[in-house]
Structure formats: structure tokens, C-alpha cells
Amino acid sequence: xxxxxxxxxxxEIPTEETWDLSDLFLNFQDWEKKFAALPEEKNVEEIIHxxxxxxxxxxxxxxxxxxxxxxxxxxxxxxxFVYASLRSTEDTANNIATEAVGKIENKMAxxxxxxxxxxxxxxxxxxxxxxxxxxxxxTYKFNLxxxxxxxxxxxxxxxxxxxxxxSVPLKTxxxxxxxxxxxxxxxxxxxxxQGHSHLxxxxxxxxxxxxxxxxxxxxxxDSYYTEIAKWRNTITSNYYGNMISGSSIAKIRNFSGYLEGxxxxxNIPIELYDGLISEVKKNIHxxxxxxxxxxxxxKIDSVFPYDRSVSLYESKKETTFxxxxxxxxxxxxxxxxxxxxxxxxxxxxxxxxxxxxxENEGKRSxxxxxxxxxxxxxxxxxxxGTLGDVYTLAHELGHxxxxxxSNKNQPYHNAHYTIFVAEVASTLNEAFLSKYIMTxxxxxxxxxxxxSENVENFEGTVLRQTLFAAFExxxxxxxxxxxxxxxxxxxxxxxxLNKIWYGEASSYPEFVKYEWMRIPHFYSAFYVYKYATSYxxxxxxxxxxxxxxxxxxxxxxxLLKAGGSKSPLDILKDAGIDFLTPHPVANAFExxxxxxxxxxxxxx
Numbered sequence: 001x002x003x004x005x006x007x008x009x010x011x012e013i014p015t016e017e018t019w020d021l022s023d024l025f026l027n028f029q030d031w032e033k034k035f036a037a038l039p040e041e042k043n044v045e046e047i048i049h050x051x052x053x054x055x056x057x058x059x060x061x062x063x064x065x066x067x068x069x070x071x072x073x074x075x076x077x078x079x080x081f082v083y084a085s086l087r088s089t090e091d092t093a094n095n096i097a098t099e100a101v102g103k104i105e106n107k108m109a110x111x112x113x114x115x116x117x118x119x120x121x122x123x124x125x126x127x128x129x130x131x132x133x134x135x136x137x138x139t140y141k142f143n144l145x146x147x148x149x150x151x152x153x154x155x156x157x158x159x160x161x162x163x164x165x166x167s168v169p170l171k172t173x174x175x176x177x178x179x180x181x182x183x184x185x186x187x188x189x190x191x192x193x194q195g196h197s198h199l200x201x202x203x204x205x206x207x208x209x210x211x212x213x214x215x216x217x218x219x220x221x222d223s224y225y226t227e228i229a230k231w232r233n234t235i236t237s238n239y240y241g242n243m244i245s246g247s248s249i250a251k252i253r254n255f256s257g258y259l260e261g262x263x264x265x266x267n268i269p270i271e272l273y274d275g276l277i278s279e280v281k282k283n284i285h286x287x288x289x290x291x292x293x294x295x296x297x298x299k300i301d302s303v304f305p306y307d308r309s310v311s312l313y314e315s316k317k318e319t320t321f322x323x324x325x326x327x328x329x330x331x332x333x334x335x336x337x338x339x340x341x342x343x344x345x346x347x348x349x350x351x352x353x354x355x356x357x358x359e360n361e362g363k364r365s366x367x368x369x370x371x372x373x374x375x376x377x378x379x380x381x382x383x384x385g386t387l388g389d390v391y392t393l394a395h396e397l398g399h400x401x402x403x404x405x406s407n408k409n410q411p412y413h414n415a416h417y418t419i420f421v422a423e424v425a426s427t428l429n430e431a432f433l434s435k436y437i438m439t440x441x442x443x444x445x446x447x448x449x450x451x452s453e454n455v456e457n458f459e460g461t462v463l464r465q466t467l468f469a470a471f472e473x474x475x476x477x478x479x480x481x482x483x484x485x486x487x488x489x490x491x492x493x494x495x496x497l498n499k500i501w502y503g504e505a506s507s508y509p510e511f512v513k514y515e516w517m518r519i520p521h522f523y524s525a526f527y528v529y530k531y532a533t534s535y536x537x538x539x540x541x542x543x544x545x546x547x548x549x550x551x552x553x554x555x556x557x558x559l560l561k562a563g564g565s566k567s568p569l570d571i572l573k574d575a576g577i578d579f580l581t582p583h584p585v586a587n588a589f590e591x592x593x594x595x596x597x598x599x600x601x602x603x604x
Contacts, residue, residue: 007199010091013358017323017383018090020353023375024083028096035080035100038107044073044114053117057125064136070115071412075373077111080104082372089364089380090356092182105168113164117157119147142565143413146267153253153264163249170249173242174523180231180238181520182364188223192216200224202365203382209309210386217306225511228518232487235517239475240485246525247479257480259473262526266420267567272579273529277473279582280466280532281500283589287463288503290455290596295505297603302507305498305515308459311387312452313603315445320385323357330394333436334429336545338553344404345397352376354400355393357383366520367392369399369426373412377403387449391457394433398426402560410563419527420568423534424541424575425560430457431542451599458592461535467501469529471516476525490516536588537577543587544576 025031052066084100091097122128128148132141147154155163187200190208193215198208200223208220243258250261260270291303297312321329327349335342348354359382367381377400383389402425406415434457437450474493478485491513498512521528544552555575562571569579577584 007201007359007361010094010360010362013360016353017356017358018353019086019356019378019380020376021083021086021378024079024086024372028087028100031080031083031100034076035103035107038076038080038111039073041110041114044111048114048117054121056118056121060131060137063122063125063131064140066118067140067413070118073111075412077104077108078372079374081108082370082375086370086378086380089368091360091362092179092364093362105171109165109168113161116160116164119154119160120157122147123151123154139411140413146567149267150264153255153261155253159252163252170245173238173245174520176238177235177520177523178364180235181518183362185227185231187227190216190219190223192219203359203363204384205365206309206388207384207386209306210311210388212310212314214300214307217310218304221304221306221511225514229511229514232491232514232517236485236487236490239490239517239522240479242523243475243479243485243525247476251480258476259526266418267569268420272533273469273473273526275582276529276532276585277466277470279585279589280463283592284463284501284503286589286593286596287459287501288505290459290599291503291505293596293600293604303502303505304507304509305512309456311449312455312599313445313448315449317445319387319446319449321387321390322385323383326383326385326390326393329390329436330397330429330433333394333433334397336432336549336553337556341401345401348377348400348404349397355379355381355396357381359384367396369396369403371400371403373407373415377401387446387453391430391433391453394429395426398429401425405557405560406563409561410565414565415563417562417564417571418568420530420533421559421562421571423531424537424572425556427461427531427535427538428541428556431538435542448603451595451602454595455592455599458535458588458595462532462588462592463501465528465531467497468519468521469526469532470497472522472526472528533579533584536584537572537575537579539588539591540577540584541575543591 025034047069052062052069056063056066081101081104084097084104088094088097088101122144125131128144131137132144137144154160182202185202189197190200191197192211192213194213198204198216198220200208200220205220205224209217211217246262247258250258253261255261255264259273263270263273294307294312295301295303297314298307298310300307331342331346331349334345354377356379363382364380365382367379369377369379371377379393379396379400381389381392381396383393399422402417402422406417434450434454438447441447471494475485475490478489494516495508495513499508502508516522519528541552541556544555559571559575562574565571566574572579
């Protein structure tokens with residue numbers, strides 16, 4: 001008997017389930033008009049040569065005007081790029097969107113390369129440090145101070161222009177992986193214990209793996225990784241291309257290796273990255289303890305990878321949420337952040353169509369929040385009604401509200417916050433959601449499911465992402481030493497890390513080796529560790545609300561409104577979180593330990 005589901009095409013999706021991109025462009029015809037109105041390279045060159053090049057040292061006003069000219073052009077390019085990219089994620093098989101992304105990427109590279117003269121010329125200004133202390137450049141003080149810090153890594157004008165030019169082809173590794181992951185992979189249906197057939201796709205993978213039917217979970221994993229494994233040579237080569245490119249550029253810029261180069265912009269010491277991995281390994285016995293509890297509660301002989309997403313609490317009935325139920329639950333949970341915060345979020349979700357939540361053919365897997373300085377925030381998610389979907393909504397809404405407040409409180413050049421602080425607001429919303437359910441619905445099936453969710457979220461966000469970070473660290477060492485990748489080399493690194501992480505209560509089938517290939521964040525190098533540090537920061541902030549809500553609110557809004565006006569470590573320090581001490585990570589593991597103890601007592 002078959003009950004295999006079918007997925008709707010994009011044009012079959014109700015409008016209210018999609019995002020409203022009209023504050024960017026009405027459609028691609030509107031987009032094409034704006035694209036056609038962009039200046040030609042020669043026009044930009046003429047303006048630069050006439051007004052700015054070799055003139056920046058003459059006065060602060062000329063430098064300011066150069067910044068303003070570049071920013072005006074950047075905002076236009078950014079709007080064009082984000083719109084095309086968002087339309088592409090709606091349906092990765094949309095050739096119009098794909099072509100538009102390629103066009104604007106090339107245009108961005110060609111036009112932004114014309115400003116390659118700026119950094120070397122600015123750094124040659126003798127009295128630059130005096131200029132940035134007063135108007136009209138005072139608002140650029142942080143940006144210019146960061147430029148001064150990066151002086152030894154800034155190349156000549158010609159070299160900077162060359163690197164700007166090759167930025168587009170170097171992005172193709174990520175694009176190749178995205179097309180492969182979202183459009184090329186074709187999975188066989190998975191059969192459950194009753195003989196029913198279930199669709200396997202990127203968007204359905206987590207749903208199937210959360211099923212209480214272990215046969216379905218196993219067959220889903222087999223279907224998924226059988227297909228993934230066929231591409232091991234191709235994806236290994238593609239990942240090598242991405243990593244060796246990044247490593248080479250880091251060395252060209254006079255960094256010791258890829259990791260240092262990637263951490264530099266955020267002013268993060270390598271010791272923080274390695275210290276996180278070390279601290280997690282020091283506490284990995286808690287994950288082993290959790291796996292033993294999972295083995296006991298699920299009544300299985302060993303925990304396989306496809307057993308890790310199942311709730312530790314077997315509810316009498318499956319808890320599902322309509323979109324409206326999940327949305328309203330999140331809005332109630334975030335009330336500690338104040339009336340204004342909730343009102344803005346509510347309008348975004350109910351009236352202004354910030355979110356694209358339907359499932360359709362070709363839609364990008366996963367979830368994200370994006371937007372531009374000139375647009376509303378946008379969120380992409382596929383809503384299946386699970387508790388996990390409610391948490392994803394809370395998470396992405398946190399990103400969107402962070403963007404909203406940054407854009408409202410900072411000028412364009414300071415509004416773009418770094419990834420290092422980006423995950424704090426999102427995971428704080430998740431912490432509020434957990435606390436709301438466990439406080440207001442204590443003793444219910446849902447509260448017990450959330451206790452399980454708390455354990456799983458920590459494992460997925462701190463422990464699993466740090467495993468990914470450790471994998472990236474080892475992969476980078478290989479390319480930094482000018483060695484190449486082989487499928488076996490990467491598979492063995494990943495397999496061995498899994499054994500360290502998940503311990504003796506777990507089993508490690510062959511397909512564990514292939515999981516690294518499906519992780520899209522590996523193409524945003526050294527990104528994933530920031531999930532772990534941000535989660536630790538948000539746990540500390542959430543706890544602060546229990547002791548002094550007003551002070552905690554003030555700390556959170558300092559972070560939300562800061563944008564990129566300071567270094568991320570300074571922004572977090574203003575919010576009461578100091579990552580140059582071991583306290584945030586140690587505190588997070590204490591929280592994890594308490595949740596495991598509660599699960600042992602309440603769920604056994």
C-alpha cells in the first residue's frame with residue numbers, strides 16, 4: 001500500500017504562505033529595469049577618477065563623499081542581489097532567477113572592483129587617526145579603525161582589484177553544492193513498518209527522522225545516504241576547490257592559514273575557536289550520558305544516527321501545530337522582550353508577510369533570515385507543523401528582529417552585524433520558547449517534549465556544530481599544508497570525530513562517513529562554531545531575565561541595536577557576555593547537565 005505524498009509546484013502555493021518581496025521589486029520585469037539602469041564600468045571609473053582617486057588624502061570631506069558614493073551603489077546592488085537570490089531559493093530550478101543571480105553577481109564584482117583603490121589609499125593618509133576622532137568621519141570611526149588594524153593584510157590596488165574580480169568564480173563551489181543538494185539529488189521513497197511509502201527529500205528528512213517508527217527512520221537514512229554516497233568523489237573535489245581557494249587567498253593576504261584569515265574580520269583569536277573544541281571535548285561525557293539515556297528511553301540496543309532526532313518523551317499523541325498555533329505560541333513566548341518587540345514581530349508574521357513557509361518543488365532546504373537595509377526582513381522555512389518547526393520559527397524570527405533593530409538604529413555602514421553575534425538573538429528566542437512552555441504548561445505532554453527538545457537543541461547547536469567545527473579545522477590543516485583531499489581522508493576524519501562525540505552507547509554505520517557531504521555551511525568556512533558560542537551566550541542572557549528582567553532587557557537591546565558598530569566580542573561584553581573567559585561555555589554545560597538530570601527523573 002502506498003501513501004507517498006506529492007509536493008506542490010511554486011505557482012500552486014497560496015499567496016499568504018509566501019513572502020512579500022514587493023518592497024524590493026514587484027517582479028523580474030521591474031528587477032530588469034533597475035538592473036539596466038546600473039552604471040557601466042567606465043562611468044563609475046570616470047566618476048572615481050574625477051572626484052576621488054588620488055584625492056582622498058586632501059580632506060575628510062572628500063573621503064566622506066567617496067564612502068557615500070560607494071554606499072549608494074552598494075545598496076542598489078544589494079537589493080538586486082538579494083531579490084534574485086530569494087527568488088532562486090523559492091525554486092532552485094527557476095532558470096530566470098538563476099540567470100538573474102549570475103548577472104548581478106558579475107555586475108557586483110565588476111563595479112565593486114573599481115573601489116579597490118580605496119583601502120590602500122586610505123591607509124596612506126598620514127593623519128587618518130586624527131580624522132576619525134571628529135566629524136564628518138566620526139561615524140566611520142570603527143570601520144576605519146578596523147581598516148587600520150588590517151593594514152598588513154591589505155594588498156596593492158591592482159592585487160585588490162584582481163581578488164575582487166575572481167570573487168564570483170570562487171563562489172561557484174557553494175553554488176554547485178547548493179544545486180546538487182537541492183535539485184540533483186533524487187531519493188527513493190522510504191517504507192515504514194506498516195509497508196507505507198514516504199517521500200524522502202531534504203525538506204522531509206528531519207520530519208522522517210523524528211518519527212517514532214524506527215523502520216521508517218532507518219529506511220529514510222538508507223535512502224538518503226545511498227544517494228549521497230554516489231557523489232563522494234564529486235563533492236570531495238568540490239569541497240577541496242572551496243577550501244584550497246580560501247586557504248590560498250588567506251596566505252596571499254599574509255595570514256598563517258585559512259582559519260586565521262576567516263577569524264580576522266571578527267577579531268576573534270584562534271585560541272577561542274580551539275578553546276571551544278577543547279572545552280566541548282572536556283565535557284563530552286555529558287553527551288555520552290545523554291546517549292545512554294536515549295538508549296534506555298527508546299528501548300533500543302544502541303543509538304544509531306537516525307535515532308538522535310526522536311523525542312525522548314513518547315507523547316500519548318503526536319503534538320502538531322497549525323501555522324497559526326505555532327506563530328501565536330512564539331509571540332507569547334517572546335513577551336519578556338517587551339510590547340514593542342512583540343508588536344513588530346506580530347505585524348511581520350501576520351500582516352507584512354515576512355515569511356515564506358510553504359513546501360514546493362525545488363525550494364531550498366533548511367531555513368534562513370535575510371533582507372537588505374531598504375527592505376523588511378525575510379524568512380524562509382518549510383512548515384510541517386512539528387515542534388521543531390515552532391523552534392525554527394522562533395529562531396529565524398530572532399534573526400529578523402535583530403536585523404530590524406540594527407537597520408533602524410545604525411547607518412548603513414554600521415548596520416551589518418557579524419555572524420558571530422547573529423545567532424544570539426535567534427537562540428535567545430528559542431530559550432524563551434522553552435521556558436514559556438515548561439512554565440505555563442508544566443506536566444503536560446508538550447512540556448515533557450520540550451524538555452527533550454532542550455536536550456536535543458543543546459546537542460544539535462553546541463555539540464554537533466562544534467563537531468562540524470572540529471572537522472573544518474582538520475580539513476583546513478590539510479589544505480594549509482598544500483595537501484589534497486581524498487574521499488577516504490575526509491570520511492575517516494568525520495567518522496572518528498563522531499565516535500569521540502557520541503560514545504559507546506551509539507553505533508556507527510557506514511553511512512556516517514558520508515554525512516559531511518550534505519552540510520551546506522561547510523561552504524561558509526568556519527561559520528558553524530558561531531552557532532555554539534551564540535547558543536552559550538543566549539543561555540546566559542535568558543538566565544539574566546530570571547534575576548533582573550529590566551537590566552536583562554537593556555543588555556539584549558544593546559546587542560540588537562548595535563549592528564556592526566563595534567567588534568562582536570565588545571558587543572557581547574556590553575550585553576554581559578565575556579567570551580575571553582571560559583564562563584559562557586562552562587555555564588552552558590551546567591544548563592545542559594541540569595536538563596539531562598531532569599530528563600532522567602521526569603521522562604524515565
